[in-house]
Amino acid sequence: MAKAKLSLDKVLLFLYVLLKPFYFFPSGNPQIADFVMMLLIAYTFLFQLKWLERKYRFFVVITLLFLYDILLVNGIWAIALGGVMEVFESTKWYLYNGAVMLTIIVLGQRDPRGYAKWLFWAVACSLAVQTLALLFGLAPGEHDFRQALFFNNPNQLGYYGLLCLGICLFCARFFPVKSLYLFLVIGCSLSVIAASLSKAAILSAVLMYLVFLFVSSKERTGLFWQNALCVLALFFLLFCVSLYTNENVLHDATIYTQVKERMETLGEDSDDNLASRGYDRIANHPQYVFFGAGEGQYERFESTITLELHSTIANLFFSYGIVGTLLFLLLLYAGVRGHRLYSWYPLFFQIVYGLTHNGIRETFFWILLALYCVTAGLSLGSIKNGGDLHGKNLANLRN
Structure with a gap:
């Protein structure tokens, strides 16, 4: 019976991850994957809920305080503005993502490595499906300058790719995975990010990849040199093709030229400044700094834009004030400590992306944070002896 229950929660989690990129309804509404996740949440809290280990309780308490603050601020503003429920609408996503985090912790505490491994392969399969759709032009809008695949806009695709990259690089630290498979996952995530032409996602992904190389070299896993050889082999192949065909293959590659054009305009587009991201409303309305202004009814504010503030941290600061922001930062600390x-x-560069986009409602972000919390007891041990490590992967550095 126990095996059947374990199998069911993993199947539901896999289905959720696989279906996550498929948006069939307008943004802001639950998608098909969210209904699968709600089944998993219900199943977990009805049949799998057990007493949490002591090391997770601080994280859970901070999560509940953070959610309570959001409920309080949005609830008070909804009443103060005459019962406008628009201000209260965003609360449902915080509650949903909070429930997802707690679900991952409840399920993952039994076997942290096993859940890290399962999520790695679930995300890898999801990325493979999206990459194949991109390569074969199976998604709507395949001829658009910026690809969205099955999402509603390209920025969602870029953030999805960045989160997948972060989840896989983090999870690969906890179980043996062949370097080839890891590089394929990295390649798939970078491909969908490049197709989205999201400047913030591209920059964050490149920086994350460079830090991954640095960490790999410091931990002497062999991944750094294997990766360097792969990159050199790729450029050598491109050189040979160009030499014998008299064609500039790299220059003629559509995604390469699109990314090049997009990045060359960095800082020049109309939305490449703080005011166009909504930061100006913080300076224009300092009275909301302590308690927060809530989310919604954005026409109340004097700002360059009339939409939500396009920044994770800045939106939290303006919407939920100093208290809400401090609780969020404390929640991050509670997750990564250990x-x-x-x-x-991998988590830091999601925050970097969030400087120009509001990614607080993206469930993969909260899953990544929950993974940090549930694997905190498996922190890396010190390396006393150098040399090759069996398997050439980060998991072999574990105690």
Whole structure:
């Protein structure tokens, strides 16, 4: 019976991850994957809920305080503005994502490595499906300058690719995975990010990849040199093709030229400044700094834009004030504590992306944070002896 229950929650989690990129309804509404996740949440809390280990309780308490603050701020503003429920609408997503985090912790505490491995392969399969759709032009809007695949806009695709990259690089630290498979996952995630032409996602992904190389070299896993050889082999192949066909293959590659054109305009587009991201409303309305202004009814504010503030941290600060922001930062700390500083980078670059986009409602972000929490007891041990490590992967550095 226990095996059947374990199988069911993993199947539901896999289906959720696989269906996550398929948006059939307008943004802001639950998608098909969210209904699968709600089944998993219900199943977990009805049949799998057990007493949490002591090491997870601080994280859970901060999560509940953070959710309570959001409920309080949005609830008070909904009443103050005459019962406008638009201000209260965003609360459902925080509650939903909070429930997802707690679900991952409840399920993952039994076998942290096993859940990290399962999520790695679930995300890898999801990325493979999206990459194949991209290569074969199976998604709507295949001729658009910026690809969205099955999402509603390209930025969602870019953030999805960035989160998948972060989840896989983090999970690969906890179980043996062949370098080839890891590089294929990295390649797929970078491909969908490049297709989205999201400047923030591209920059964050490149920086995350460079830090991954640095960490790999420091931990002497062999991944750094294997990766360097792969990159050199790729450029050598392109050189040979160009030499014998008299064609500039790299220059003629559509995604390459699109990314090049997009990045050359960095800082020049109309939305490449703080005011166009909504930061100006913080300076224009300092009275909301402590308690927060809530989310919604954005026409109340004097700002360059009339939409939500396009920044995760800035939106939290303006919407939920100093208290809400401090609780969020404390929640991040509660999740990553127990891990070495340099292992924070997959989560850190999601925050970097969030400087110009509001990614707080994206469930993969909260799943990544829950993974940090549930694997905190598996932090890397010190390396006393150098040399090759069996399997050439980060998991072999574990105690």
